[in-house]
Amino acid sequence: MAEKGLDSYSVQEKKETSYVFPLSDDEKAKKRIQVHKFKGKILFDIRELYCKDDEWLPGKKGISLRVEDFKKLKELMPLVEEAIVALGGNLDDDSE
Template sequence: MSRRFKRKEEDESPSEDGHGAPPKKAPRTDSSGDSDEIVVCDISHNRRVKVRNWQGKIWVDIREFYVKDGKQLPGKKGISLSVDQWKMLRDHAEEIDKALAES
């Protein structure tokens, strides 16, 4: 085994401290039947707010969806907020409303 091959092999697997190549992503699936997700509301026909458990943490997910093969799938456009981030945003709702009224 050459040094180059060995080094490439090492670079592809993440080290203990999390560095290295990122893990491969799982294929996207329609998770509407997933019990870890609660659809809170549809903001529009293609935007949705969900509360979900992902990798052992609770997230507020505000995301655009698209339709492929008759299934609604999550798109790249969106944001997932941790519970602390959600609380911070919620606590500033009045200021956001005031800024909207002034604009």
């Protein structure tokens, strides 16, 4: 499967561009990652969305991270992956 470019994830919201990435190949999946601006700050959201009038809207379930938090998350990901494997998880395929 070919990688999509960033523009294919671009969404216009209130005159601002944001980027929305589904966490599944299923188009109807509710969990999404969104990178957007709010009150002048860039935020990274992992959130469950809901569909209303053919538009995906953010739900209450989720978390918003500032860029500083996202940097720390990236730094911790190798340890998180190691912990998943240590607990018996398999990161090499789609199984859990």
